[in-house]
Amino acid sequence: MTTEVRVPTLGESVTEATVATWFKQPGDAVAADEMLCELETDKVTVEVPAPAAGTMGEIVAKEGDTVGVDALLATIEAGEGAAPKKEEKSEAKAEAPAASGGSDTSGDSIDVMVPTLGESVSEATVSTWFKKVGDSVAADEMLCELETDKVSVEVPAPAAGTLTEIIADEGATVQAGGKLAVMASGDGAAAAAPAKSEDAPAAPAASGGSGKDVENAPSAQKAMAEKGLSPDQVQGSGRDGRVMKEDVAKAAAAAASAPAASSAPAQAPRAPVSADDASREERVKMTRLRQTIAKRLKDSQNTAAMLTTYNEVDMTEVMALRNEYKDEFLKKHGVKLGFMSFFTKACCHALKEVPEVNAEIDGTDIVYKNFVHMGIATGTPTGLVVPVIRDADSMGFAAIEKAIGEKGARARDGKLSMAEMQGGTFTISNGGVYGSLMSSPILNPPQSGILGMHKIQQRPMVVNGEIVARPMMYLALSYDHRIVDGKGAVTFLVRVKEALEDPRRLLMDL
Structure with a gap:
């Protein structure tokens, strides 16, 4: 059985997009909802998930091609190619609670995911966490609030249990379908939380290293290649310093304006402020809205x-x-x-x-x-x-x-x-x-x-x-x-x- 992968609705008044990056190639095994490719419009970047599990068939629209809404992008052939991945994933999930809780009686691990953010919205910012690691939560109780450039979205708990890990901290940028946190359900939920909190102090040391192993956005990598920029020249605004496409555009604009700035009198973006006045100022980042x-x-x-x-x-x-x-x-x-x-x-x-x-x-x-x-x-x-x-x-x-x-x-x-x-x-x-x-x-x-x-x-x-x-x-x-x-x-x-x-x-x- 062949499943068609088509261009999704791109948003109001948007009728076409450009294929930016393919994450899969013909013959690759894919799971349902796994990201296949990334499309770029003049407004947003849209990720296209797999409509079903199977094996990647023919890629009809190549990288760089312009496609309209509902156009055919690729095909997925039904088969057993995706099954082993899913089984390995479930085995890993089954082992995770035992490793963190130290006992087979730990509750099941539950991922808290970013919900659908709305048409043409692909990312959001975590504005507030209402719960912290170790807190018990009821099913449908609000865990956190996300902010997009249009609306605020509350994320409820998918089940009752204990919050064991917060992956996206306040201020982090998250993609639609991304992971926000991990919960533990069942009798072992309470035991899993202390173990996670004991490991927590080690996290800053790991992040404090000079090495950067965060994977940048595919659209950003392509944009850097086109503009001849290296990752070291771009300041990432995404989660954990992840470079986004708009970061590349800012870096390119700054590089282009640098020669002009050197030949013209420099103009400060804001007037000099005395130390006394600076101590009485408050700088707050603008919300997405x-x-x-x-x-x-x-x-x-x-x-x-x-x-x-x-x-x-x-x-x-x-x-x-x-x-x-x-x-x-x-x-x-x-x-x-x-x-x-x-x-x-x-x-x-x-x-x-x-x-x-x-x-x-x-x-x-x-x-x-x-x-x-x-x-x-x-x-x-x-x-x-x-x-x-x-x-x-x-x-x-x-x-x-x-x-x-x-x-x-x-x-x-x-x-x-x-x-x-x-x-x-x-x-x-x-x-x-x-x-x-x-x-x-x-x-x-x-x-x-x-x-x-x-x-x-x-x-x-x-x-x-x-x-x-x-x-x-x-x-x-x-x-x-x-x-x-x-x-x-x-x-x-x-x-x-x-x-x-x-x-x-x-x-x-x-």
């Missing part, structure tokens, strides 16, 4: 022709309607009636008239979306995230309020999945909850528009020739001037203003 936020926002400024137009809206009618129906709304729907549902409905209404604000650029094409997946920017303790409410244009006020409440709670608890933050077509950002009177929001690429809400403030306004106090809010629409003209942007903002100042227009589709 914060690094991604910084990169995406700067990329947005560098890519889009971003412009912001402003208007103001009289919130009198919306506030009156909300006060009149909020109790009845809560009683019937079980959720409070807020302002966000009004703004969401008003934006969906305006996007139908000005569809280019709901579009995106793909190369030399403009992709118009005949639906609205509304992103709601949400501040969390770890940074800004944008959960997406899908098909918001077909939802009522109650459904929108429930979705916003649920997504917001999940965002603050770090429970959002990657899928819940992808695919948005337009975004609303409410800086008013923090007291902002006016700001210019930055686009959330590849979207072409984002609406900024602000603080509601009583201001004197001229109404029918008289000066009266009105609850006013400044609105800001940032848009990509490459596909949205000034007329379209202003029209969109005026339609939002009109819908909010007279909510009946939403019912009449005016």
Whole structure:
């Protein structure tokens, strides 16, 4: 029986990849889920596991070939070639508890692995361990928390037992499917932990040697060969100093800029700091989420022709309607009636008239979306995230309020999945909850528009020739001037203003 190895889904908007490295050759025995090759896209590196055990057959896509999603990479022939490896592995596992515990009554060894991190995410950073070596843990009890550039992932205990070894310490970078720790189950679990803790002091001495026997990432080795760099010239950021592909890119960039730096006056990256000031500073490494936020926002400024137009809206009618129906709304729907549902409905209404604000650029094409997946920017303790409410244009006020409440709670608890933050077509950002009177929001690429809400403030306004106090809010629409003209942007903002100042227009589709 022949099993086909095909290119997996590469992530949103990614359609092709390059075969970087083959870890197996024709005739090699492979186990199920063993890594066969590594693919590189313009965003991430993707490892391709074996879909079944067997013997490596034909390699269809060679190293350096460009392949599309679901393209055939290789074949695996069913056979007994992989069986001996698996048996040897199981024998080694069976011997391991006896060796560490010194007795055949030790519990079984259980590996704690990195879970699936989400589409297009191949690595994470260990942010916090909730347990230490020797601690007893219950099944599904949280052991540690991983941080990717998009979400935080909690790792539960696969079974009850004792934590005997932590392989990936806090701050270490781990790959999807990698090993995080080892547990012991059964009666021998408690005995295994002290033996491991006695051996622990020897670990620093082993790591303190000058020799480096850590295997670098295959993609990094290939990149070093292409750029003519040796491993000694690259500072690894991976676990135990493992050199990653991005480390090679940094080293190459530094080498290229060195001649220019020597001929030009040196410019310090930060101003000199006195010893007294330095002692009062605190240096904290940016989280992966914060690094991604910084990169995406700067990329947005560098890519889009971003412009912001402003208007103001009289919130009198919306506030009156909300006060009149909020109790009845809560009683019937079980959720409070807020302002966000009004703004969401008003934006969906305006996007139908000005569809280019709901579009995106793909190369030399403009992709118009005949639906609205509304992103709601949400501040969390770890940074800004944008959960997406899908098909918001077909939802009522109650459904929108429930979705916003649920997504917001999940965002603050770090429970959002990657899928819940992808695919948005337009975004609303409410800086008013923090007291902002006016700001210019930055686009959330590849979207072409984002609406900024602000603080509601009583201001004197001229109404029918008289000066009266009105609850006013400044609105800001940032848009990509490459596909949205000034007329379209202003029209969109005026339609939002009109819908909010007279909510009946939403019912009449005016």
